[in-house]
Amino acid sequence: MHNPDHNPWQITAEQEQYDNPWINVTEYKVINPAGNPGIYGKVHFKNLAIGVLPLDADMNTYLVGQFRFPLNQYSWEIPEGGGIIGVDPVESAKRELLEETGLKAGEWIELQRMHLSNSVSDELSITYLARDLQQFEAEPEETEQLVIKKVPFAEAYQMVCNGEITDSMSVGAILKAKLLMLEGKL
Template identity: 75%
Template sequence: MHHPEENPWKITSAKNVYDNPWINVTEYQVINPSGNPGIYGKVQFKNIAIGILPLDDELNTYLVGQFRFPLNQYSWEMPEGGGPEGTDPLESAKRELLEETGLKAAQWTEIQRMHLSNSVSDELSIIYLARELTQFEAEPEDTEQLTIHKIPFAEMYQMVCNGQITDSMTVAAVLKVQLLLLENRL
């Protein structure tokens, strides 16, 4: 009998179909769990997705707005970016927070790890809560045209509840922080 946590997929061949500095796409010929032949495409990310929810002493946070090319729409989200695999994700988080908002934080807490689209990719996300904030000058990358808004965390929570924020890392971070606040764990 097959144990439920054992891999039921059998790979018969793999072909690299696309590669760039950020992702690799592989097409696999497989025998699926029912024993039939099939194909499976996998997007392998070369960076870890990093998200930072900055929260000041008055429970204000910072929204980053930008046009997201893959979605072809504007998106409001927490500061986010990536860090190359093999590097310290916290250092990547510190860099991203400074780049996008000009903020530095004295206190960092990892609050969530999650896979963002596990049906087609292996992308790992690490989300941090950043506290004890100090404002400096933002240093956005040349690919970023950002709008930054400082708002009460309660307002950001309502934006998640109302569907105005749809970015999965931001939704997860806001719901986690709301839970921590309700449980008096912050």
């Protein structure tokens, strides 16, 4: 019988390949589940990935557009950023929402937790639904050249369905919110 708590991978050696303030890359020499030797690379993220789906009283949301360096392309997504591990993630979500959109929310609901690329990394994301919104001044970081677009939630959902939004946290949050709407829970 399969035991889901049993790790079939054996590590025989490990070597750090790269380290910076955000990530660490380690190469492992392993014995794989079939009993054969191999290697496995792991990207360890030093922060949580935090995402916020703002939703106003008229069922509009706010998307952030920016050029994403790793993809070498423009991306529309929900407000996102890093959260320090050990700090309440909702506090990081509040900071990111204000930084990127200038919005503050009176109600916060955790939508989901998911691993973003479990084949090569341990990055954990937490997304929130932010309601009861008030507009203030945005405070983007120097690395961010952002365009904020207020759209009806239905349009954001169609952007996901049409492949115009491909960021995994954004896709997950928008689909989860749509499911909650269809179930009458939102």
